[in-house]
Structure formats: structure tokens, C-alpha cells
Amino acid sequence: MTYHCAVIGGGPAGLNAALVLARSLKTTLLIDNNTARNKVTQESHNFITRDGITPEEFRRKAHEDLYKYPEIQIQNQTLTDIVKTEDCFQLTTDNGETFEAQNIILATGLKDILPDIKGIHDVYGRSVFSCPFCDGYESKDEPLVYFAHDDNTFHAVKMISNWNKDITICTNGKNILTEKESETLLNKGFQIINNEIKAIHSNDGNLAHVEFTDGSILDKNRGFVSYRMEQSTDFFKTLGLKMNELGGIETDPYGRTNISGIYAAGDNAEGPPQLIIAASLGSKAAIGVIMDSVEKQFES
Template identity: 50%
Template sequence: MLYDCAVIGGGPAGLNASLILGRGRQQVILFDDDTPRNAVTQESHNFISRDGVHPAEFKKASYEDLNKYPTISVQRNHVVDIVPTASYFQIQTEKGQQYEAQRIILTTGLKDILPEIEGMHQFYGTSLFGCPYCDGWELKDLPLVYIAAYPHAFNSIKMVSNWSKDIVVCTNGKETISPQEKAILSQKNIQVIEDEILRLQGEGGQLKSIQFKNGNELHRQAGFISYKLQQAAPFAGRLDLESNGMGGIKIDPYGRTSRKGVYAAGDNAGGLPQQIVAAAEGSKAAISVLSDHVAETF
């Protein structure tokens, strides 16, 4: 069967794109390998009518919506390759299956690359977080640490100060905060510790202290971290898609990429890391698919 569109990725962008396409009478297949970026998240926030919901509950409700439409097929499968042909795209899965689609929407998202610090994964998602917009409210007025292990953390530290004024910045021995930035932080009574971290300590996912290699210890109840991002899937390179210069896929305002028939939405196209934004961008990309389809067939 030749599908009208294949959506690669089952996050909010892919789910909403599939809904729009299915309701648009397109034969759409959604590939979801169930490896979400927010797998460690206990509650998702900032999505009106869904604030505080567990990501698994969000996905369950989303699939209940998709299952209403016979035009939508779902494959719980990992896509390993997308091969363009003269008239369609061939999708190959980890299980050795092959599917064909006239158009592709990539909603494969990004991966967080966390600092290599002992104990990091024990606390990430429970008392250490990456996004102050997502989790700042829950940590308001607590004594926080900001682990600035990667560059370009200064603006994030400024944002965290919106929720708590009791912040200590730890660079883990890296030169991630410039002298000018340190001077500004000092004026705001934000201490910067540049010693290398030995381990994070606590129990039950609750951070209690940061132990440094020089023997010093800092007591903190929670915090935020800087992290690096990389594409969660290799398809941008394999399809020779133009980059936006910041590690994402370059798209026009409606989700079209530099290759005809390929669209992108959500984090992998440089969108804000918010569920509601990703869902909206998935909607825009799907509407572009429908618009292009009608333009060709009317």
C-alpha cells in the first residue's frame, strides 16, 4: 500500500500531525518506537487542559483520539532508514518491514546529552531538570544548584532566578561562565563554584548535596542543568536536508524542508521544547501536507 504520508515519531508533534492528516482523509501511517525525550518526566506542564498530566497518560489519550479514524494506521516500530525514489519514499523498519509513502513528516525530536557526572541519571527528572519553564514552579524558592557543565548557560541561569533567588552555579571545572558573566552573577548574589564535581548525592530521586573532588560539599534541594542536544534520528543527513545552523532541520514557516515531500516539526526543527508548541507545529506541517496535496490534485 502506498500511504499518502508517513509520520516518523510519536511525540506531540507526530501525534497531532497524524490527527490532522487522518481527519483530512489522508491515508497516514505513524511510526512510534516509544522512546520519548521526556521518558524521565513525571508531570508535563504548560499545556492548557493537560497541565500536570503524566506523559504516558497524555499519549494514551492521544491514541484514543487517533483510533477514531480508519484513515490512521500506527506502527509501534523503529524506523532505520528512509530511501527516496522517483515518486515516493521507502521506509525501512528495524523489524525488516518496508512501507511506501508519498510524503514524510519527521517528528523524531532531539536527545538530551547530560553531563557525565556520577549520580546525574539518579536525579534527572525528579529533582534535577533542564527546563525552568517546565519545572520552575515546583522548585520555587528552594535552594537550587545550576550545573553549568556546557557553554551558553548564562541566560538559563538568569531565567531560573525568576523562580528562586537562592542559586549556586557549579561549572564542574569547565570554563562555561565568562568573567563578565561571573561579575554579573556576583552582583546578584549568585555564587559560582568552579571545582570539579565528584558525585551528586541523595536518595529516592531527591538531591541533597553535591560533593566535589577537593572534598568540599554543597547542600542543595534541587536544581537545573545545562545539556547538549543532538538529533534523535539520522534522517536529516540521509535525506540531505538543509540545517538551520543550530543542529536542527531548516524549515519554512509551514514545516516544509529543503527536500520536496519532506516536512519536519517539533524539537528536531528547532522548536521550543514544550509539548503545546510541538503539537502546534505538527499541526502546521500536516496542514502543509494537505495544502500541497490539494494543490497537486485539484
């Protein structure tokens, strides 16, 4: 069969898009390999009625909602190829299965690229975080370390200070802060350590201390880290999708891309990367699919 829409990615954007499509009576294929970037997260926040939910529980509850609708089929596979044919899109998965769909919503999300510091992956999502809106509240009472990595450090520290002003900034020996930025931070009471980091030490994901190459030690149990995000797939390249200046897929307010029949939603298109924002963008992209479908019916 040819599905009306294939949704690629089972994060909040893809899940909500699939729900809206099914409730609009459209046959929907959801392809999800369960590798969302928030899998390292212990709790998800800022989603009303779901505050503090784990990513696994959020996904389970979402699937319960989706399974109510016979219009939806869920495939737990990895999409490896998308080819535009004369009438539709042909999709191939990692186990060799092929599917056809008239439209596609790319909700493949982003992946986090962390600084090259020994031990950072052991604590990421457990005691060292990237988003103060997600984890700032739980970090408000404990002295923090901030692992700086890029020229966004000054802005990031300012944002984190909304929750906690006891922050030690570790630049890892890099010239990241300007003289004016360093002066401002020091005058505001922040500490700056410019020594190169040898390793981050932890116990079962709980930050214990930071070891520097000069032998000095910084005892901290919680912190934040500078990071960057990249598209989690290369479909934007193979399909010829236009990108915006922030590295996301360029869309209109209803998720339409520069290629007819392809929509994008969630972190891979717009930010900031928040659960509730991604879900709303998935809903809007699905509405865009329905709007365009209805318009085509009235054109013929």
C-alpha cells in the same frame, strides 16, 4: 498499500500531525518507538487542559483520539531506513517490515546530552531539570543548584532566576563564566563554586548532595542542569536535508524541507522545546502536506 503520509515519531508533534491528516481524510501511518526525550519527565506543563499530565498519560489519551479514525495505522516500531523511489518513499523498520508513503513528516525530536558528571542521570527529570518553563514553578521555594557546562550558563541562570534567585552555580572546575558574568552574578547574590565535582548523590532520584573532589559537600535537594540537544536520528544526513544554524532541520512555516515530499515538525525543526509548541508545529506540517496535495490535484 501506499499511505498518503507517514509520520515518523509519536511525540506531540507527530501525534498532532497524524490527527490533522486523518481528519483531512488522508491515509496515515504513524511509526512510533516510544522513546521520546520527555519520558524522564514526571509531569508535563504549559499545555492548557493538560497541565501536570504525565508523558505516558498524554500519549495514551492521544492514541485514544487517533484510534477514532480508520485512516490511521500505528506501528510501534523503530524506523531504520528511508529510501526515495520514483513514486514514493520506502520505509523499513527494525523488524524488517517495509511500508510506502507519498509524503513523510519527520517528528523524531531531539535527545538530551548531559554533562559527564557521575550520578547526573539518576536525578535528571526527578529532582534536577533542564527547562525552567517546565519545572520552574515547582522549584520556586527551594534553594537550587545549577550544574553549569557551557557558555550558555549566564543566560540560563538569569532565566531560572525568574522563579528562584537562591541559586548556587557549580562550574565543575571549568572556565565557563567570564569575569564580567561572574561579577554580575555575585553582585546579584548568587553563589559560585568552581571546584570539580566528584559525584552527585541521591536517593531514588531525589538529589541529596553534591560531592566535590576536594572533599567538600553541597547540600541541595533540587536543581537545574546545563545540557545540549542533538537530533535523535541521522535521517537528516541520509536524506540530504538542510539544517538551520541551531542544528534543527530547516523548514518553511508549514514544515516543508528542501526535499519535496519531506516535512519536519517539532523539536527537531524548531524550538523552544515545549509540548504545546511541538504539537502546533505538527499541525502546521500536516496542513502543509494537505495544501501541497490539493495544489497538485489542480495542476493535473
